Amino acid sequence: MVESRAVLGIPEFDDRVGTALPPGWLALLTGHSGSGAPLLAKQFAHAGVGTVPVLFYTTYERTEDVRKAFDDFGWDPASVKIVNLADEYYERVLVHGLEVARAREVGLSLDQLVDGAPKGTAGRSFSLTNRMLSDLAVIDSPFRLVVDSVDFFFEVLAPHDVTTVARQIRHRCQTIGGQALLTAHSIAQDRSVFGLLQDLADLVLELRPEPKVDHYEHTLLLEKVGNRPDLTRIYRAEVGETGWYLSDPGTPRG
16 A cells, blocks of 8 residues: 655645645635635645755744744644745835835935945845745755745736746645645635646635634535545534634535
């Protein structure tokens, strides 16, 4: 029997799906605000701790909030490299733009602004994709990576650049056995581009909250598992003390 590989960090899910995936793969998880997708992304990251390097790129949460979420569920944030891409983008791109605008308002020339900038920062460009891919370039063994979420990429990059970076991450996964998860909190993006992300992914999931009388019930839709449509399922999912778990064995998708 082929040994099961950790996928989401949910044992009953991993046992079913793990052996159907190649050693290196890309997953796409969607779920709008309140669905719990960010927590599942952290659980995915935690599943790699102790076995491979783990990188967690957040684009909307404060770094301390990410660490607290790990702590709340008994996961060790110290074992995860947490990178706040939104903060870096703000500091390297938006703040510089504000400084240029302010300097022009008070009559300073661009040369004066450059002369007054901290040494080594003037004129330095910042690329979200290069920032992330440079981290991957120095890893030459299996890894686990999370981007939570790609919505930010759609805000600051051209659509084709979003699919390009997804392709680069997937290629790196395939080359050295990495496992990567991209989350999307909104699918109100270019539908054709989002469809390409789904096509690129080996694993496609959606977390969906369903309102009841006095609570929400959560459904985890397993929409794609490589070339195994027989494994697609609809699961009832709940959050316990140690994260997400499945409360039923799942029903095949129609």
